[in-house]
Amino acid sequence: MRLYVSPTSPYARLACVMCLEAHLEGLEIVILDPWQNPPELLEHNPAGRVPALVLGPDDDSGRQTITESLLIADFAARRSGESERLWFQTEAQRQLAGICFGIIDAAAAIMAGRMVTSGSVGDTAFDSSSVARRRQDAMHRSLDRLEQLILEQRDALLSRPGIAAFLPVIVVEYLQMRFGGAFDSAERTNLSALVAALKDRPSLATTKPLFTKFTPRDGAATR
Numbered sequence: 352m353r354l355y356v357s358p359t360s361p362y363a364r365l366a367c368v369m370c371l372e373a374h375l376e377g378l379e380i381v382i383l384d385p386w387q388n389p390p391e392l393l394e395h396n397p398a399g400r401v402p403a404l405v406l407g408p409d410d411d412s413g414r415q416t417i418t419e420s421l422l423i424a425d426f427a428a429r430r431s432g433e434s435e436r437l438w439f440q441t442e443a444q445r446q447l448a449g450i451c452f453g454i455i456d457a458a459a460a461i462m463a464g465r466m467v468t469s470g471s472v473g474d475t476a477f478d479s480s481s482v483a484r485r486r487q488d489a490m491h492r493s494l495d496r497l498e499q500l501i502l503e504q505r506d507a508l509l510s511r512p513g514i515a516a517f518l519p520v521i522v523v524e525y526l527q528m529r530f531g532g533a534f535d536s537a538e539r540t541n542l543s544a545l546v547a548a549l550k551d552r553p554s555l556a557t558t559k560p561l562f563t564k565f566t567p568r569d570g571a572a573t574r
Contacts, residue, residue, distance in 0.1 A: 353379045353405040354423075355392050358561050360385075361455045361525040366402035366423040368517050371554040373431035377407060386466075424514055437513040444508075444515035447500045451518035454493045457486040458529060472529070490526075490534060497522070498539040505541060509548055520546050520555055528560040 354370055356363035370378055383389050385401050395416040396403040404417045404426065417423050428437040439445050461483050468477040477483050497519060501508065508516040523546045526534045549555060 352377050352407045353381055355381045355383060355395065355401050355403040355405070357385055357401050358382055359528065360401050361459075361521050361560075362400075362420040363402040364521050364525075364558050364560070365420045365514070365518065366404065366427075367558050368521070368554045369424040369427040369437065369514060370404070371558070372437055372513075372517075373427035373433070375427060375430060428514070436511045439515055440507065440511070440513065441504075443500070443504055444513075447497065447504065447515050448518055450493050450497050450500065451522050454490050454497070454522050455525065457490050457493075458526060461486050462529065487533075494534060494536065494539060494542070498542050501541040501545050505545065508545060512549060512552070516545065516549060517555065520549050524550070524560055 352375055354367060356367050367380060370380075381391070383392060383401070385392060385399055388399050392401070392403065393399055395405050396418050398418065400418065402418070402420055402423055404423045406415050406417070408414050417426055425438070428434045431437055439448065461478065462472045464477040464480070464483055465472050465474055468474070468480075478487070501519065504515075519542060523542065
């Protein structure tokens, strides 16, 4: 079983975290740059995107490929034997996850705009455009809503951490990588506390943005 990821994609990181939490046997994590259209990735996902999970020949499903982060996360949760913990436990958690994905999508749209404008995600010229500013405003509003949702669900999120608890950590650390302190807020104390409580969990600590290698555990490997 092989999982293709990039060291910056929050979508790939979610899939990676869920697969690690599920302790999938024989998991191999392959780190690559999807912007370079590596043939190995295109062979398994013609969209040229990560994450992509290639199932092994001994898997019941045969050598098939699952793409998109939520589908891979669902697969991992069902295979884990801990699906009640790892998957969404309430509709409130699904609401929280939707807010997180909205933030990630808005941030990713800004990165795509930077690439179109200058060919580099590091060039921030695009960020002053009306399109980018609309995305930024949406991200600020969504972070404020996320803060409130975490306040309402904090105990449940921390007592049985699963996908709904992992997503806010992924959101915050992705924004820190791409935008520095632009989206930090001392007033979002519940969000900050949740991140602080979970960020050193092995599945999250070993997949922080820009990781270039992975320390194998529970049969997982990387290259």
